[in-house]
Amino acid sequence: MSLCGCKRVTPVRFIAKMRGGSQSTLIEASDGQQYVVKWQHNPQGSRVVLNEALGSALYKEIGLPTPQWAAIEIPDAFIDANPGMWFDTANGFVRPTAGLHFASLRMGTETQTVFEVLPSTWFTRIQNRNTFLGALVADVWSEHADSRQALFLRLSP
Structure with a gap:
């Protein structure tokens, strides 16, 4: 557990870029699970990560189902090795920032x-x-x- 009271994981494998304005990514983590990662400082702004964490807490508090989430620590080396994760902007590709990011457990199974x-x-x-x-x-x-x-x-x- 980390200071946020959530699980903390590290990336193992970049799987895919997801659709949407925040340009999140699907990553396999150190616990063997797949997570949809919302980056801090993504094209929609830094508040997206906080909104996701608060939204998840709100859903849980009022009894609604929501995927578990984790804080994922993504190092520079992983970002550099996976340019498919970089943000596609009008000015070209922008490298995400290393550090802690919001990771929501992928829903469903491979099948x-x-x-x-x-x-x-x-x-x-x-x-x-x-x-x-x-x-x-x-x-x-x-x-x-x-x-x-x-x-x-x-x-x-």
Whole structure:
């Protein structure tokens, strides 16, 4: 554990760059888990990392499911060895800063399908509608909502 009361991990392998304005990355960490990493000083600003940590704490406090998160310590050598993680900006590629960053445990497994956008015809398939609506209300109340805030997992038949 670290000062934040969260797990602390280090990167082992860069997997992929994620979609979205913060240009987060998918990284395998020292605990064998995969994490979506939001960098401090990302293109959306430094507050994104704090917002993610506070949002996670809020969800847990009001009883909503949220992935576990960890503080990930990413060294200069790992960043230099993986230029695919660098931010793509209008002025070219920008190297992320080494240090502690927010890492949210990846949802689902390698074989599960994860949807970031759910077709409107599938809304009736959502099994935990009350949880989904509770999360939506919490996001709107905390001004933490944008056009893509939810992930949906397809359950095995």
